[in-house]
Amino acid sequence: MNKKNMKKVTSEIGEFKKFISRGNVVDMAVGVIVGGAFGKIVTSLVSDILMPLIGTVMGGLDFTNLSIKIKNSTIAYGSFIQSIVDFLIIATCIFLMIQLFEKVKHKETSEEIPSKREEVLLLEEIRDLIKNK
Numbered sequence: 422m423n424k425k426n427m428k429k430v431t432s433e434i435g436e437f438k439k440f441i442s443r444g445n446v447v448d449m450a451v452g453v454i455v456g457g458a459f460g461k462i463v464t465s466l467v468s469d470i471l472m473p474l475i476g477t478v479m480g481g482l483d484f485t486n487l488s489i490k491i492k493n494s495t496i497a498y499g500s501f502i503q504s505i506v507d508f509l510i511i512a513t514c515i516f517l518m519i520q521l522f523e524k525v526k527h528k529e530t531s532e533e534i535p536s537k538r539e540e541v542l543l544l545e546e547i548r549d550l551i552k553n554k
Contacts, residue, residue, distance in 0.1 A: 460511065467506045 464489040468485070477502060487499030537545075 442472050459514075460507075463510050467510060468503055472503055501548070519534060 472484045484499040484502055488495050488497045
């Protein structure tokens with residue numbers, strides 16, 4: 422490897438270090454990891470708790486085994502139904518979290534601006550009177 426290529430690689434490594442050290446990249450990585458863990462929890466909730474309850478209500482139906490056999494292919498639509506329920510629960514949770522954050526954000530921005538002290542108001546009134554003369 423010649424000096425020109427080595428310098429280019431060193432420059433790329435330096436830019437990569439800058440990219441990684443930015444705060445939003447770390448925040449994004451944490452979000453992905455927490456999101457993955459949350460997805461596993463929701464999948465377990467759906468497959469281990471909700472779907473068996475729904476199956477019991479529907480007369481002992483087991484959604485995981487629902488499938489259609491067409492020649493040599495098997496279409497497992499029970500797993501697809503579970504995935505839809507997973508998605509709906511995750512989407513609902515995200516929607517509720519966003520609403521909560523928006524309420525907190527709106528509350529912070531709608532706080533009253535502290536009122537001016539009486540002396541300041543009086544001085545401003547005097548200033549305005551002097552300007553108008």
